[in-house]
Amino acid sequence: MRRLALLSLGIAVACSDAAGTPVPVRAIDLGDGTVATLSADGALVVTRDGVPLLRSAAGSPLLSRSLDAAAPDDWHDPATRDAFVFERIADGSIVFESPAPGVLHVATKDDGAKAALVSLALEADDGFWAGTGERFDHVDPRGTVAPMHMAIDGKSESGTNERHVPIPFLVSSNGWGLFVESREAGAFDCAKSRHDALFATFEGKSLDVTLFFARDPLEVVAAYTRKTGLPRKLPRWALGPMYWRNEWTSDAAVLADAKELRTRHIPTTTLWIDNPWETSYNTFRLDPARFLDAPAMMNGLAALGYRTVAWSTPYLENPLSPPADEAQQLYGDARAKGVLVMDADHKPLSAPGFDSKAGFGMLDFSTEAGLAFWAGLVGRAVGSGFSGFKLDYGEDLIPELFNARFLTFFGDGSTGRTARLYPLGYHTAYQRALDATTDGIVIVRASSWGDTARSAVVIWPGDLDSDLSRTGDLDASGNRLVGGLPACLVAAQSLAVSGFPTFGSDTGGFRMDKPTKDTLLRWAEHTALSMVMQLGGGGDTHAPWTYDEETSALYKDLATLHNRLVPYLAGLLSAAEARGAPTVRPVPLAYPNDLDARYYADDEYLLGPDLLVAPVLVGATTTRKVHVPPGRWIGWWDGAIVDGPVNLDVPAPYGKPPLFARAGAVVPLLPDGIDTLANATDPSVVTADARATTVEARAWIRGSAQASYLDGSTLVVDDESAGLRVRFAPGATATSAVLVADVRSRTGMTSALTHVVASGAELPRLGSEGEVRHATTSAYFLDDATLVLRLAGSVDARVE
Secondary structure (H helix, E strand, O other): OOOOOOOOOOOOOOOEEOOEOOOEEEEEEEEEEEEEEEEEEEEEEEEEEEEEEEEEEOOOOOOOEEEEOOOOOOOOHHHHHHHOEEEOOHHHHEEEEEEEEEEEEEEOOOOOOOEEEEEEEEEEEOEEEEEEEEEHHHHHHHHOOEEEOOEOOOOOOOOOOOOOOOOEEEOOOEEEEEEOOOOOOOEEEEEOOOOOEEEEEOOOOOOEEEEEOOOOOHHHHHHHHHHOOOOOOOOOOHHEEEEEEEEOOHHHHHHHHHHHHHOOOOOOOOOEEEOOOOOOOOOOOOOOOOOOOOOHHHHHHHHHOEEEEEEOOOOOOOOOOOOOOHHHHHHHHHHHHEEEEEEEOOEOOEEEOOOOOOEEEEEOOOOOOHHHHHHHHHHHHHHHOOOOEEEOOOOOOOOOOOOOOOEOOOOOOOOOOHHHHHHHHHHHHHHHHHHHOOOOOEEEEOOOOOOHHOOOOOEEEOOOOOOOOOOOOOOEEEEEOOOOHHHHHHHHHHHHOOOOOOOEEEEEOOOOOOOHHHHHEEEHHHEEOOOOEEOOOOOOOOOHHHOOOOHHHEEEEHHHHHHOHHHHHHHHHHHHHHHHOOOOOOOHHHHHOOOOHHHHHOOOOOEEOOOOEEOOOOOOOOEEEEEEEEEEEOOOOOOOOEEEEEEEEEEEEOOEEEEOEEOOEEEEOOOOOOEEOOOOOOOOOOHHHHOEEEEEEEEEEOOOOOOOOOOEEEEEEEEEEEEEOOOOOOOOOOEEEEEEOOOOOOOOOOOOOOOEEOEEEEEOOOOOOOHHHHOOOOEEEEEOOOOEEEEEEEEEEOOO
């Protein structure tokens, strides 16, 4: 730990504080040409290569607080900073240090003053901003106030501000990031009240801030993620397509859908059994009245190659009379054990966001007793064969209600002021039960920073509109809509740069009975090219075969594309888990000097470093305008070569959304025709294991790149002046590889490629891609544009 005051620069300035005590300038060399200086007047300046990069807001001290001598612990809304008077925090109460290169830690000390709010003020730079957790309106929050807590909002369609996953982190394309380490209510005023200022204001007596600096904005994201905890490894089966219905009436209905997916060979690995499925909330026992033979159903799903997930909540029903069922008895057990959240009267809280008429109590996960009690119950469902849970709610412990403090109390002594901790304990209880027997996942709606380090988390956004509306559009009653498909593109990006690598929206949305065919297919085009593809929603089924055969066929093709991309998606996850690299990337962060990209940021994104995705977000159209960032990009569908940056109109028929690969990319793929990533005993089901002897890749040759696979096999392509060198190293299961490569953009090209040699002998040259795919030994097909190469065994081949 470095606490450098004047040491790195040797600067001493004769200044005085209010008491007349000399206060020197404090300066820290952060490395890589970056220097941070905190002056005697409380102003921060950070320079990079001698040029100002970041500074405190003009006319405002870096750190200030608002005092309330009469009631400092009453509710003070951080989103209305202008309603309070702030005073500068004295220099002697500020920690100013660098715990690591590129990291600046600034914090205030609790000196006993009756502080209600503490605030950080930075100048609003000219960069593109992203972060603040789950957002639905715009990737860049500039011009908005981003609350760090759930709040009631009577003007919204949902009745809330939709802050299920608020994260106090912001990154700028200029290469800096801000993280406020607080679980209390707060708000990022992103140049809303003042166009030239960014304010981070939080309840509490002190503020703990970390600033990250790197020339690459994506490395800023990675540094933040490493600080809050790298994601734990997500089981790779969770990357396969998922399917669910809002309500299954019987085990026969569940199995009918499961078999229909297999008959149509629509790739699907996971089935969610949504509410209702239990004997009552939350017994974690399958309801025999609904599922007449639940063990047979679960065994049947497993035989067909499905991992099964169940919907759940953190509630138990308070019996208003003698307990009528097991769930009401469990409420009494939980109350006796002291593992329910308490209200202001220190009585069990009635869950505010679920069913207040029935009086559901909320489990308290703050203590080992609460975790153990709930994990034991969850274990019942795990024992029945469930591999994961879709966890609803958990964000409904709000800090205020109608501008007054909403009091809640937990067994560990904490209160609702830090209720953002609640989702972490909630998810941990389920993860603990899963870890005892299986490699499970939790699909969650609410979360907070650090959650992915504790549980195998996938974010699901809650109840989006089943259309192409944008967040903030007005419904017939004048309420602001939550948003449909466009909201998903924003959320996927804002979450990925906030430390959440896996996000999957309901394909087709949730709120309406049934999306239109156009909405369903355009939504599927997005989810197919995202980390998690899951199909389901409210009201009537979203099953594609209930529309028409064209819809079913197109959805199958998109689910197949997602399934084939699993090795690429797994590689993105591995990078997130190992070093914090974001899986989904806003183009302006990946290409910070490409200013035009900012105008398209809400509507397109990078899936990892190599794929540019631009889903259609407007109905009744078969084209869309795409911004292609700097460098050479090649159309996935038509092979068109595009040199960016450029804006262009791109064809977008159903099933083929605008998709470009970066020249130089090698994208690892699964073979075609795989039904599931899970094991199956039904001989009609094609599993990934059944096709595991061959791996595939598509490449757009330009420089050197490597594809890696789940079994440890690798495919390396080197673009050399004499030709290409392609090396395949088999893994645990793969014994051969098929490479389909576009060779038109080679950097080392001096003459046309004519043949392939390995071990001193030319490989057989075949007449088509299909012949190469069906070959049993190493062979190739080659023309002026394309190389198709099969390598059987460990092979080092040269294409000359």
